[in-house]
Amino acid sequence: MPGGANRDVVTCAICGKPAVRGAVVDAKRGVDAFPFCSFRCQTIDLGKWLSEEYRIPEGDDQSEGVVSVDGDEPGKT
Numbered sequence: 001m002p003g004g005a006n007r008d009v010v011t012c013a014i015c016g017k018p019a020v021r022g023a024v025v026d027a028k029r030g031v032d033a034f035p036f037c038s039f040r041c042q043t044i045d046l047g048k049w050l051s052e053e054y055r056i057p058e059g060d061d062q063s064e065g066v067v068s069v070d071g072d073e074p075g076k077t
């Protein structure tokens, strides 16, 4: 079936170059850079996700901080 090999070639989400499955392999770790064109692009993508994760708790922290203020007992002075 011709055309079935198409899934082994995708566009790198970082730089837009074609990424070929099995083309960039780290022999020591036995891993493939696919679906990125290189391990450099794979690392860049990982860094993006990590920075996104750090951002989320910052915005959500406000609602949690209000709870501790409500638990303050009167007459404790």
Ligand SMILES: [Zn+2]
Pocket (backbone or CB within 6 Å): 012, 013, 014, 015, 016, 017, 036, 037, 038, 041
């Ligand atoms: Zn790339």
